[in-house]
Amino acid sequence: MASTPEKDAVSGRETTGHEWDGIRELNTPLPRWWLYSFYACIAFAALWVVLYPALPFSTGLTGWTARGSIGEELARHAAEQEPRLAAIREATLEEIRSEPALRAYAMAGGRVAFGNNCAACHGAGGQGAPGGFPSLADDDWLWGGSLSAIEATIRHGIRTPEDDQARTSMMPRFLADGMLKASQVNDVAEHVLDLSGRATDRAAAARGAALFAENCAACHGDRGTGNREMGAPNLADQVWLYGGDKRAIVQSIAYARVGVMPAWGQRLDTAVIKMLAVYVHALGGGEAE
Amino acid sequence: MGRVALPRAKPEGSGNVSLYAAHQKVYPKAVRGPVRRFKWAMLAACLALYYLLPWLRWDRGPGLPNQAVLVDVANARIFLFSIEIWPQEIYFLTGALVLAAIGLFAVTSLFGRVWCGFACPQTVWTDLFLLVERWIEGDRNTRIKRDAAPISRDKALRKALKHAAWIVIAAATGGAFVFYFQDARQGVVAIPTGSASLETYVFFALFTGTTYLLAGWAREQVCTYMCPWPRFQAAMLDEQSLVVTYRGWRGEPRGKARAAGIGDCVDCRACLHACPTGIDIRDGQQMECIGCGLCIDACDEVMHKLQRPPGLVAFETLANLAASDAATMGMPPGPVRQLCGMKARAPVRFARPRSVMYAGVLGLVAAVMLGAFLMRETATLSVLRDRAPLYVRLSDGGIRNGYTLKLANRRLAEPALALELVAPPGFQLLVQEAPLDEAGHPRLRLAPDGTTEWRALVSLPPGRPVAASTPLRFRLRDAAGRVQLDESSVFLAPERGSP
Numbered sequence: 001m002a003s004t005p006e007k008d009a010v011s012g013r014e015t016t017g018h019e020w021d022g023i024r025e026l027n028t029p030l031p032r033w034w035l036y037s038f039y040a041c042i043a044f045a046a047l048w049v050v051l052y053p054a055l056p057f058s059t060g061l062t063g064w065t066a067r068g069s070i071g072e073e074l075a076r077h078a079a080e081q082e083p084r085l086a087a088i089r090e091a092t093l094e095e096i097r098s099e100p101a102l103r104a105y106a107m108a109g110g111r112v113a114f115g116n117n118c119a120a121c122h123g124a125g126g127q128g129a130p131g132g133f134p135s136l137a138d139d140d141w142l143w144g145g146s147l148s149a150i151e152a153t154i155r156h157g158i159r160t161p162e163d164d165q166a167r168t169s170m171m172p173r174f175l176a177d178g179m180l181k182a183s184q185v186n187d188v189a190e191h192v193l194d195l196s197g198r199a200t201d202r203a204a205a206a207r208g209a210a211l212f213a214e215n216c217a218a219c220h221g222d223r224g225t226g227n228r229e230m231g232a233p234n235l236a237d238q239v240w241l242y243g244g245d246k247r248a249i250v251q252s253i254a255y256a257r258v259g260v261m262p263a264w265g266q267r268l269d270t271a272v273i274k275m276l277a278v279y280v281h282a283l284g285g286g287e288a289e
Numbered sequence: 290m291g292r293v294a295l296p297r298a299k300p301e302g303s304g305n306v307s308l309y310a311a312h313q314k315v316y317p318k319a320v321r322g323p324v325r326r327f328k329w330a331m332l333a334a335c336l337a338l339y340y341l342l343p344w345l346r347w348d349r350g351p352g353l354p355n356q357a358v359l360v361d362v363a364n365a366r367i368f369l370f371s372i373e374i375w376p377q378e379i380y381f382l383t384g385a386l387v388l389a390a391i392g393l394f395a396v397t398s399l400f401g402r403v404w405c406g407f408a409c410p411q412t413v414w415t416d417l418f419l420l421v422e423r424w425i426e427g428d429r430n431t432r433i434k435r436d437a438a439p440i441s442r443d444k445a446l447r448k449a450l451k452h453a454a455w456i457v458i459a460a461a462t463g464g465a466f467v468f469y470f471q472d473a474r475q476g477v478v479a480i481p482t483g484s485a486s487l488e489t490y491v492f493f494a495l496f497t498g499t500t501y502l503l504a505g506w507a508r509e510q511v512c513t514y515m516c517p518w519p520r521f522q523a524a525m526l527d528e529q530s531l532v533v534t535y536r537g538w539r540g541e542p543r544g545k546a547r548a549a550g551i552g553d554c555v556d557c558r559a560c561l562h563a564c565p566t567g568i569d570i571r572d573g574q575q576m577e578c579i580g581c582g583l584c585i586d587a588c589d590e591v592m593h594k595l596q597r598p599p600g601l602v603a604f605e606t607l608a609n610l611a612a613s614d615a616a617t618m619g620m621p622p623g624p625v626r627q628l629c630g631m632k633a634r635a636p637v638r639f640a641r642p643r644s645v646m647y648a649g650v651l652g653l654v655a656a657v658m659l660g661a662f663l664m665r666e667t668a669t670l671s672v673l674r675d676r677a678p679l680y681v682r683l684s685d686g687g688i689r690n691g692y693t694l695k696l697a698n699r700r701l702a703e704p705a706l707a708l709e710l711v712a713p714p715g716f717q718l719l720v721q722e723a724p725l726d727e728a729g730h731p732r733l734r735l736a737p738d739g740t741t742e743w744r745a746l747v748s749l750p751p752g753r754p755v756a757a758s759t760p761l762r763f764r765l766r767d768a769a770g771r772v773q774l775d776e777s778s779v780f781l782a783p784e785r786g787s788p
Contacts, residue, residue: 097722098722103722104742123677123678124677125675125676125677125678125691126678127677127678127681135678135681137678137681137691138681138682138683138684138689139683139684140683140684234684237684237685237686238682238683238684238685238686238751239682239683239684282721282744283691284681284689284691284746286721
């Protein structure tokens, strides 16, 4: 190779020495700043590989992880919320309900917690769903609609085996367990329909009344108005958890209905449960203590 | 074959046309005169307004910022003395910008590019930076000489001092910008002590950097290459607009003062040296001219020394220029030509279709905005009907709907309004947590300068036939019984026959 680069006669610039079909290539070196930026990028990349988890199974010298970073972020948010949650924990439910600042925080927090934990069964607005998911927005309650009753229900759940304070009631399976015959179940169902003025067979309803007094009134009351102490639903109103037509009522008497709800006290913070109680109370059916 | 001809593009070597114009550094010379005095006054006024406005206080009562002009991003409010703009009223800001644009068009059609020459931030800060440069490095000739000289202790010191001074001014500018968005008195402590937010430092650095770069380094290139305004401002100008012009009919032919048969222009290049964009005004109207009129002062000074009348370069209309030109056609240079040319001028016609139209549009927009502002509601009610559930069936068979009432109060007063429901008979209203007044209406107290939320439940007892959708209204009355707010919504019920 020639030691001195060849110069192009026309432009006066150096050539690379490459030649194709008589055409020679001019040497156009990269600008220096470009070259140095390129080197800087290489150095940066090398440093990055050493410091950060860039290769499989390597943790990097800094020990940084995406999961750890998220964890820190979450902890920071939790720390920011802590003073307000502590205030909620200390206040009584009635204080939270009546004090505007606490109430605003509890309603916002309750809405989020409801969406995360409750809406799957009870619906986004607490409207409930057919088949045993009660509406929390109406004025009918199985276990009571006061703030403290709602809180107890959320905390201990319904028929939760792990919680000995869980709301538990046991309706007998009248047909399945042989306590009533099929015709008697039909009669009781007619009577139950009669409680809300919808009976079609007066004779059967009259026969059912005696059976009702004997088998059902202990829990549901003489007039079928229910008993919140036992979680026995009101049978004389217009709200039916499992459907109010005769078929659904016969089914309920014959085989019973056993809804369940988790004991949220095992899963959620006290503050969250209190916020949920205030939120659910405000959905529309809240009652005084 | 089309040939591209660009100004300042110099052909190189083998006849190639270069599309790249190398930057010629402009060294503007200091001038004295009435235009320069006016420009100093504008500079002082603009800078004082910009730097001091955030420090002005305005008492708004407890819990609210007491800064007279503040764009409170965190709380979504714009405070402007006694005016407070909420996010949903941002159209007032749009209106103000439209007003500013039309105002700019109107002023430009009357007086030419006075915005560029006297009030544009680029001009004002460039002027300020030039002033500092002159103090430290001397006037035009000294600067040219020093720049050409090799580096020396004196040169390095002066350059360092100049850039340090520029950066201090730029930092003050960036700082003042940030103060329009946060409390100035807290910011002035927080920024130097390192306790301000990252956003604050980003914007502080951004505006410090752009000020230093645009006013210190880029200067006239911003006006020539970056700014769109010079490109279309010609559309606002006509032959009756006042523009900076060279009266060629009086100046030409130019030449040495003592030479015979020569016009008033002595070709001293004072106008050229004074120009902050480095153009020659004698070449006629140019896009680069920012209309600052410093060449007028420079030329008048020379004319005064030569004991000739001032105004060889002047704020003049193109119509008058043409009239003078026609009147003096073929006349030899001298006092007679001067007199004839000046006599041919007509008074400037400020009232002409273009300016009247701009003024009309300006007045119209201003009137619409003023009307909108005077009639703006100080409180608003919005009614959000629950979507889930659409309606609730009550245990007695009645139907209930839930609504969220949002009451926005833009004043500092805390009025209590009585809510009534305007609906067919039978509908009952309950507002959670609201006390009742003597007439049994819920009393809603509005928080000062804020939004209050109430949950209203409207129920219909069983046994009343109801349509699937019933319109109803929520009406708020003040203590005197006047209707203050009125908002409509609907009551939904299941279709008849469904469970």
